[in-house]
Amino acid sequence: MSDSVLLGLDGLTVEFPGVRALDDVSFSVRPGEVHALVGENGAGKSTLLKVLGGVNTPTRGTVELDGKPYRPSRPRDAQDAGIAVIYQEFTLFPDLTVAENVFVGREPHHQVTRAIDYATMRAECRKIFSQLDVVIDPDARVGDLSVSEQQLVEIAKSLSVDGRVIIMDEPTAALASSEVARLLEVVRKLRSEGRSVIYVSHHLEEVFAVADRATVLRDGRYVTTLDIAETTEDELVRRMVGRDVESVFHRERAEVGEIVLSVESLRAGRVLKDVSLEVRAGEVVGIGGVAGAGQVDLTQAVFGATVVRGGTMTLNGAPFAPSTPAEAVHAGVGFLHEDRKQAGAFPDLSVEHNLTVTVLDRLRGAGRLLSGRKQRAVWRTYRERMQIKASGPGQLISNLSGGNQQKVLLGRALAPGGHLLVLNEPTRGVDIGAKSEIHQLVNELTAQGVAVLMVSSDLPELLGMSDRIVVLSQGVVVGRLSGEEATEENVIACATTGRRIGVAA
């Protein structure tokens, strides 16, 4: 392989208000290579892709394509330069046909009648698909295709602009393993045609199967670029993790009591295939895995927010099959959504109202009207218990810090009187100080006998706060880690390489 450079990044820095998403990243992609881009969640991979795709503009630094400056200011510029980005969220139009999707924005058409030349589009489409060795009807509606076929349509789209650099963001996230093999085959084919592929994936086995080199990003910074032939999965994992588990996580183990939640062979939602676990009173069970491994389905199933298709659950020993979140709340499940802004806080309501909103029916007084006194009492109780710092019950929740907002929502989750807390990314978007306060709170709650099921993509948090960790991959349990086995390396290895620990294969 030549050492020539097709795409060169130099000192690339992207800042958003308050965040530096990419910090002085430099590396280069050679012509005709598959270059993997790896790193934990939040390492800056997506931001990097968006810079190359003309969506984000770098604050500093340069990109060169073929030795010439490459500064796309909109997606069209990237296309015109032959850089095609296949985002994780497909940019397809489900209501249009395959051919229309592949050529969208560049439809061949008659100059006078303005009619789209469907015959040419179909023929070109078939040509591209036969290059890829797949059969997809150019006239099929994209919304009717399977996810893997949609992926191939995205790839066809990038070939139709004659992409010299094709960037794939987590292309296998939604694929079954047989489809993954087909995709990797396509990637090799692209390389054999002399195109470069930047391949972003959490799945190291894919990286090792298909990539020539891998660049590691961590916390927005460039770490290293390794030749795949000369490295090992362990080495790559070490480079991805690369830091000590921060000591701010102080899990104080509580006395473990009865089983609160028991999940048996649960099959639910889109991804979750077979998961069994139990959570006892006073215990924090952490759920690990790469994004999309089934964490969302699991917590939503427990909260009655997704379709359960098999398996059983019990709550405090009684059969438990909530079909709506309201039923789950009624049964005593407290749920903290991962997206506080979208699905948690009511930004225009007061902290008191945010806190009491799930229990208002209990806070009525004379004439079935809401009792201000009872609401105030609940507020006082939880302000105390959660150590919420607010100027008063009437303060708008949106005026609180992220950490305090999260405490209000934790209070809301517990207000119905439940003993099971389902936490999704409990400290996402809160600062370090509030983070340790929330962790302290979790310690206190478990000491009071609350059982906690926690999903966190923040590895140090997952390791630091969980008594036991259950690692999911593609909807099944691949690791059950506790004590000394619970290390970053093991969690990442289970999540990304399919290695199994504490689980029969």
Place this chain on the structure above:
Amino acid sequence: MSALQTEPVTTPPQASPPVAPGRGRRLRSALGTLPLLPPLILVVVAFAVMAPNFLTSTNLGNVLVAASIIVVPGLAMTLCITMGEFDLSVGATVALTGAVTCTIIRDGHSTVAALVAGLVVGLLVGVANGLVVTKLGVTPFIATLASMVIVRGLARVYTDSRDVIVNDSTLKFLAAGRPLGIPFPVIVAVVLTVLAMYVTYRTRFGRWVAAIGSNRDAAGLSGLPVDKVRIAVYALIGVAGAIWGIVISAQLQKGSGNLGLGFELDAIAIVVIGGTSLLGGRASILGTVLGALLIEVIRNGLNLMNVPPAYQRISIGLLLVAALAVQAIRRRVPLEALDDNKN
């Protein structure tokens, strides 16, 4: 804890067996998008039995003319709804453009100039809507609600809240002329419907409209000129509203600031009843045509049966609810299919 069985890798459902591309599929999908045909036939038969004089050629001709007049703005509205948006200002545009045209004629200027002026005013209203929606980022509901109020106000200011009476032979021809024995509005409607189908299904502009309605973010990421397309669609509605205003004024031989009250809902109703999804992405031009026919048949039949106008409104409202319920039920199907896969 129990040992986990690894699940056999389920092969996902293969792509639907290769369908013969081209006309056969297109025809079938065209029929599939015309769920209105049976109810239309049913209503026609019912009125033929119950309503006196329904089946006379004069009456059916009247129905056809009424449907033809309403279908023109319906076609433009179909594009807008396919884009995932809608325009509430079209009824007010009817008043303003009709008033402008009639006033210019009344003041003794040429009829052609009056017609052009009406169309240009409609175009300007549409472009203004488009600019507010795209450049200022106001949601279509609020933007066009505001412009509905503003344009209606302008129409009343312009007419000084008085009727503008005209007596113009060209205008009369537009509303009631019968070249080759076919009412002129029907000819216009047929020509514009064919044109709309061509634009919607065969040109880049039409496909971009569907693309924007199908996935707005993807449209931007794919480099489509999203704002230009949106402005153009609102401009088309403005022009269609002007045509509507001119024809209605021509029928009445007067312009008025009160013309076209509530018309915007008719224009949206025929599109929605016709099966174009409010979620965007899928246009049914023929559905809109059938929607126009259905509404006008019902109005006409109830009129002949001396049903008071208030009840006619109720029936059209119920029709709208029914059409939307059918759409909602159709959307729910995939989820239930998911449920069926339990084992």
